[in-house]
Amino acid sequence: MKKMLGLLLACALVLGACSSNGGTNSAGEGGNGGDGGDASKITIWAWDPNFNIKAMNLAKETYAADHPDVEIEIIENAQNDIVQKLNTGLSSGTTKGLPNIVLIEDYRAQSFLQAYPDMFHPLTDSFKAEDFAEYKLGPTSVGDTRYGLPFDSGVTGLYVRTDYLEQAGYTVDDMQDITWDQYIEIGKAVKEKTGKDWLSLDPNDLGILRVMIQSAGSWYLKEDGKTADLADNAALKEAFETYKKMMDANIVKIHSDWSQYVANYNSGDAASVPTGNWFTPSITAAADQAGKWAIVPLPKLTNNADSVHASSLGGSSWYVLNVPGKEAAAEFLGATLGSNVDLYQKLVTDIGAIGTYKPASEGEAYKAPNEFFGGQVIVQDFAKWTAEIPNVNYGMHTYAIEDILVVEMQNYLNGKAIDQVLADAQKQADSQIK
């Protein structure tokens, strides 16, 4: 009897112990976020709320009408942030936290595509390459494999305040097909008459230099895209000199970031913008300035025979990252910006965004006059200039070289000789990029 009781007691204890273990496992779990993107949700990173974000929202609306089950989240980040996050994420090899679709500037595209060849999802089958402007395909492809869906055209023009021009005794016609020297002269007159600065520049962004040299078919790098081309680059030298002339003419307002840049024009503190067509929405954002703007062809380098009145600045394209949900993301891009003519019409009408999708240019919206710009058919003008853009190879190191040039530009402005400046820049670039 005693034995039995002991056994019984032992059984009860063991059972008891088992049961009390049962509940404890679940406590430590939870708190881990989801990994990467999940299949039904597409995450998109882009910058510029007036342009890229708006365009993507339109695409999202179009797509959602046919695919109500797909959730699309568009996250705005500064371009530098995106670059930094992409570099961190892609180099660490984990795709956690990365989006499905990301916008990358054409200048940088190659550096990403070549540094992380496996991390991008090929889009060769998602759209027809021949439907897009040819100059966009180079930066977005590796060999024959298309990785980027070409988005906005970077075609440049010169936005100018006609009312200030008139106050200075000029008309829009005086601005047609001028050189940068003439541009500076007019600027001086405007500054004198109106007290307004002629243009706004950021000392850390030499976009205007890039615009100038590309108009002459030149770039920071040679044809191979790998060798720095600074010291003996006549176009670059003239661009540097032009830049200094602007500064010396005291017609430049300085900004340090995008919002100040836009604010300088929206507030009427600066009178002209030599930049890419994607600036249109920022200009039109100031509704009180309607009818006071015109867009004229870009000035060309005064002393460079190759220079034309057309260039490109900061176009970008959409890339799909090799993370879960990439098929859905590729399908989304293909169905919207890859083939939807109506969407491009809407982009033009609603945002003023000019795509590089050729079939879209047949649409009505591309031929419609823009009342903000005094009835100018700006899209057609841009389209005309697009055809004239000299093709250059942006290569992989555009911004690495620009970082050097930003410093050297300061030296130059402070009195260093131009040849020395460029020679020093060449030396640094040669040692940095190999």
Add this chain to the structure above:
Amino acid sequence: MRRFFDRFKYNGLFVKMFIVMVVSIASVAVITTWTTINTSERVFLETFSITNSKVVEQIKSNMDAYNYAIVIASNNVLQSGSIRGFLTEGDGNSLSQMRAYYNMSQQIKRIHSGLDAYDVSIIVNGVNGRSFATDRTIWPISDKALRSHPITDRTLSEPRKLHYLYDDANVSGNPDVAPTIVASKALLDRTTGKVYGSMYFPIREQEFKRFYESFTSLGNDVAVMSGTGMILSSNRSEWIGQPSEQLLNYAKEIEKKGLPYMDAEMMDKSHVILSTYLQSLDLYVVNVIDKEAAIGQLTDTDAIVLTVMIIVAAALIIVFLISRRLTKSLTRLVKQISTISKYEFDHEVTVGGSYETRQLAQAFNSMLAELQVYVRELLETQKGQRNAELEALQQQINPHFLYNTLASVKFMVQQGSKEKAAETINALISLLQNAIGNVSATITLSQELINLKNYVFINHVRYGERIKMNYFVSPDCMGYHVPKLIIQPFIENAFFHGFNQKSEGNIYFMASKDGDSLVCEVADNGDGFDMGGVDGLPLPQTSRRQLFAGIGVKNVHDRIKLLYGEQYGVTIASEPGEGTRVKIRLPLIKG
């Protein structure tokens, strides 16, 4: 019903034992379960509080690191002459502007590199209307709006303090502003005491959350609260930007009393709250643990209760079987004993069952045996005592009787009736001879008849023959034995009491066999008496001088019962005026 009660009566022990067992097992199970759950809850909460206070410390150190980075950056901004220049000087020409902006960007870039670990931007605003921002997307607010923003007002009102303030779409009135935590400080010229601008270090709440988010789980929430009770950041998005006075009071109490943690009721739920105050940031880091959610994960009460119930049921079944076995033999024993004490005193109980009941049964049986021996001895002793008593009585032949009889003989001799005297003397001799012999010995009925006749003869000699004596004895009874002097007392009774009123009558003696007993009857047709409806022996006291020996009717009855058993004895029936009838029932004794 009755059977049920009987069963209950015999199984009383089992039922009581079982009920006690059921109650104790059930209460032990309930108490143990309750205590276990309670203890584990307490232990869990203790450990939870310990780990969570470590967690809170960790969060604190994360925040301190962040704060330190901000402080360093803000000091660098404050100490930078070029930044002060940028924010105070006039616009100048393009070239000087360019230099100012460029230098500014270089400065800020260097300062910002100290904050690279965090997704934070630097915004500075100057009194000259210039501003500089490393990244405006984190806190998309225009310079104009910023100048009249509540955060700026707060910052400028206490220019020496580094503020941690909260902004979102509601506070700023700008729909693009996501929940943001802004560290801000006025730019104060130490030498002149003038404010020349303000700087802001905005970080998205989403990023700020990372300082603690990995420590949170379901029911284990963290909130970062400003000194005024505004929740700046929390993993619970619905708390963000909400003032919580209640939580602030708890946090202050914890801080004041130095408690490791405290229990609190919030939103109708019981919570454990841990808190630490970051002096330098004027922020509270509050860890709110929902007891129910946290402990709900720990103990699966249903499973525990189910297991305990199964164990209890199993224990009860086993207890039932064991106690049933234990008590069954005992019950049987008790049943036997209770019937034995009623009916069968000489039966032994069956020995069986467990050791205890076996011992008990054996003890009972030996006790029973001893008791029987004792009773038998007692009976023997009593019989002997009675015999001795009778013998003593028998020896006492009444001297009056002898005297009277001898006096009668003397008269006869004097009168010369020698024949009759001799006859009387002979009867007396015979009578005495029988009476004086062994009292326990029996004599044949015919011998007893001779004694009776002698006694009657003597009485006739003394008192005359007005009472006649008649004998009717069945011849087959003559050989049976009867105890000595058993009938004589009844004849004597009839002679001396039966005819007090009537002057003459008859006495009949009858003997016959009735079944296996011998029935002797003494009947008279004398006075009779009133029995008073009671069967018994209400015999009148006889005058001592008339009696032959000391043996009375009562003695006879007792003696017969003692010798032969309950079914034998004397019965008397009488009617006044009709006579008395005495029936003596005896066993058939041969030789």
